[in-house]
Amino acid sequence: MKIKFWGVRGSIATPGPTTLRHGGNTTCIEVRTDANALIILDAGTGMHPLALSLFPELPITAHLFITHTHWDHIQGLPFFIPNFIPGNSLKIFGAFDPIAQRDIREVLTGQLQYCYFPVREAELKARIEYHTLRERQTVQVADATVTNLLMNHPVLNYGYRIDCNGKSVVFTGDHEHLTNIYEPEDPEYAEYAEYIEQRNQAIVAFMRGVDVLIADTSYLVSDYPAKKGWGHGTFDGNIALARQAGVKRLYFTHHEPTRADDALERVCQEALARHPFEAGDPECLLTREGLTVEI
Amino acid sequence: MGPSKKELPRLVEALPAFPPSVCRILKLTSDINCPPREIVRVLDQDPPLARQLLRLINSPHCGLAEPVQSIRQAVVIVGINTIKNLALTVAPIEMLGRDSDRTPFLEGQLSHAFAVGLIARQLARRLGLPERETSDFFIAGLLHDYGKIVLHRLFPTRHNKALALAIKKQLPLHKAERELFKLDHLGVGALLAEKWGLSPHCARAMGGHHLPDDPDSDSPLPDCVHAANIIAKTVGLGVSGNPRTKTALPESVARRLGGTLTELTGSLGEIPAEMHKVQLFLNAWNATPADSA
Numbered sequence: 001m002k003i004k005f006w007g008v009r010g011s012i013a014t015p016g017p018t019t020l021r022h023g024g025n026t027t028c029i030e031v032r033t034d035a036n037a038l039i040i041l042d043a044g045t046g047m048h049p050l051a052l053s054l055f056p057e058l059p060i061t062a063h064l065f066i067t068h069t070h071w072d073h074i075q076g077l078p079f080f081i082p083n084f085i086p087g088n089s090l091k092i093f094g095a096f097d098p099i100a101q102r103d104i105r106e107v108l109t110g111q112l113q114y115c116y117f118p119v120r121e122a123e124l125k126a127r128i129e130y131h132t133l134r135e136r137q138t139v140q141v142a143d144a145t146v147t148n149l150l151m152n153h154p155v156l157n158y159g160y161r162i163d164c165n166g167k168s169v170v171f172t173g174d175h176e177h178l179t180n181i182y183e184p185e186d187p188e189y190a191e192y193a194e195y196i197e198q199r200n201q202a203i204v205a206f207m208r209g210v211d212v213l214i215a216d217t218s219y220l221v222s223d224y225p226a227k228k229g230w231g232h233g234t235f236d237g238n239i240a241l242a243r244q245a246g247v248k249r250l251y252f253t254h255h256e257p258t259r260a261d262d263a264l265e266r267v268c269q270e271a272l273a274r275h276p277f278e279a280g281d282p283e284c285l286l287t288r289e290g291l292t293v294e295i
Numbered sequence: 296m297g298p299s300k301k302e303l304p305r306l307v308e309a310l311p312a313f314p315p316s317v318c319r320i321l322k323l324t325s326d327i328n329c330p331p332r333e334i335v336r337v338l339d340q341d342p343p344l345a346r347q348l349l350r351l352i353n354s355p356h357c358g359l360a361e362p363v364q365s366i367r368q369a370v371v372i373v374g375i376n377t378i379k380n381l382a383l384t385v386a387p388i389e390m391l392g393r394d395s396d397r398t399p400f401l402e403g404q405l406s407h408a409f410a411v412g413l414i415a416r417q418l419a420r421r422l423g424l425p426e427r428e429t430s431d432f433f434i435a436g437l438l439h440d441y442g443k444i445v446l447h448r449l450f451p452t453r454h455n456k457a458l459a460l461a462i463k464k465q466l467p468l469h470k471a472e473r474e475l476f477k478l479d480h481l482g483v484g485a486l487l488a489e490k491w492g493l494s495p496h497c498a499r500a501m502g503g504h505h506l507p508d509d510p511d512s513d514s515p516l517p518d519c520v521h522a523a524n525i526i527a528k529t530v531g532l533g534v535s536g537n538p539r540t541k542t543a544l545p546e547s548v549a550r551r552l553g554g555t556l557t558e559l560t561g562s563l564g565e566i567p568a569e570m571h572k573v574q575l576f577l578n579a580w581n582a583t584p585a586d587s588a
């Protein structure tokens with residue numbers, strides 16, 4: 001499998017001189033299976049440069065797995081140029097939205113209303129299919145299988161796991177580690193802790209032993225108290241999770257939009273220094289736009 | 296059997312208890328920093344509401360790998376924000392539809408009440424009232440016709456006759472009700488407001504929403520509910536069971552609210568979309584077997 005990062009920024013695109021090394025586009029990850037089938041994880045603004053890179057291959061069939069439909073994970077979708085060219089095919093997968101009672105098609109076509117974008121969905125030339133996924137539903141994409149698990153974010157967010165010929169990668173989408181909503185002295189504390197424990201076990205099992213874990217690492221532990229409940233992870237939380245799950249390599253992504261390259265590299269080093277490397281620990285790295293990883 | 300004067304005490308006895316969850320959820324969620332456990336606590340104290348939420352979360356649409364058994368477990372799996380936002384829509388529906396077999400009339404009432412609540416709140420916002428005060432307008436709008444629902448539930452046959460009579464004679468419904476009941480839904484609404492100890496403004500919205508002009512009223516709430524009722528009927532949101540629709544607001548109401556019927560109707564914003572969502576919830580509800588929670 002080959003993984004290429006086209007967008008690694010969280011929340012909002014941040015072009016400019018201070019983000020040149022890691023990049024300013026929002027989340028979009030290209031995964032190629034061994035048979036070269038095209039899987040795309042999220043459709044942030046990084047999806048536009050990805051689209052341009054696909055020209056030599058047209059016509060294409062792309063399998064887009066959406067973790068959740070916050071702006072920074074879908075904003076590139078209307079600019080996926082193969083959609084305007086006959087012969088291409090885009091299969092879109094994602095969760096149901098219980099708050100709006102809408103499936104993935106209804107949520108995404110809302111983005112193509114004329115007041116937001118000049119081309120209506122009916123005018124797209126490519127063949128577009130929508131598949132609303134149940135939790136843990138498995139999708140076969142050529143020689144790979146893709147499955148999902150609900151993570152913890154203000155809206156339903158699927159983390160995706162791709163397995164291909166014994167190699168595996170998990171992308172969390174946006175995810176905050178679970179915390180108890182009760183205080184230790186509350187009578188409900190223990191019951192809630194039990195549910196968290198069960199869920200953590202399911203999350204760890206989902207990513208057990210994967211070659212690559214790509215994890216939302218928006219915050220520092222020092223930022224976190226002010227941002228609790230916003231649905232994002234920390235360096236320290238992800239290092240602990242990757243260790244627990246026996247992950248081989250951990251990539252920190254969804255970089256804070258206000259974090260310049262120098263600061264990002266520094267806080268990453270500081271986090272790693274807090275957790276000295278021990279035998280069997282995952283290798284921990286920052287994502288950057290254009291980075292290609294082969295496993 | 297309709298209530299006559301001497302039957303009134305028995306009627307009051309049969310009136311439903313006030314379901315406070317809606318008010319508490321609205322108040323709690325108007326504060327973005329509200330602790331999640333407070334929201335869960337409200338749901339803990341309202342098992343029918345909690346059951347409805349679990350039904351929606353466990354519905355096949357939602358697609359959870361394993362059904363959740365309790366609200367606390369649901370918070371861990373789908374998150375407090377999903378629970379909170381679902382509760383905001385489900386609690387008012389549950390409040391109006393509680394214990395009832397849905398008939399087409401009650402279903403129409405439910406969406407009408409929802410529409411009037413949303414519009415009354417919008418009118419309050421339009422007047423520049425602070426957000427924390429606007430939830431009362433939503434509640435008052437939601438409850439303004441509750442007397443109708445109660446009459447219909449307690450005396451379905453007779454109330455159906457009143458509905459038919461209103462259509463046949465083109466009467467306002469409260470007049471048709473009075474021919475059959477000696478008491479109309481406004482009277483029942485006033486009794487309810489009294490039994491539940493609601494604010495005088497809310498009581499006026501429930502007991503006098505067809506007669507808005509009250510020089511003593513120092514709150515825009517009765518005006519807003521009165522206007523919202525007419526706007527909802529004008530734009531066709533929900534079914535009120537009342538055949539006659541006014542085509543204008545009373546001049547005094549329009550003046551106090553700062554707009555004609557057309558102008559106010561033009562400032563509904565997201566409400567039609569919100570009503571569409573309410574309808575989707577009602578559909579999801581009806582599609583899920585009642586004992587699946």
Ligand SMILES: [Zn+2]
Nearest residue numbers: 010011072174
């Ligand atoms: Zn994000």
Ligand SMILES: [Zn+2]
Nearest residue numbers: 068070153174
């Ligand atoms: Zn997000």
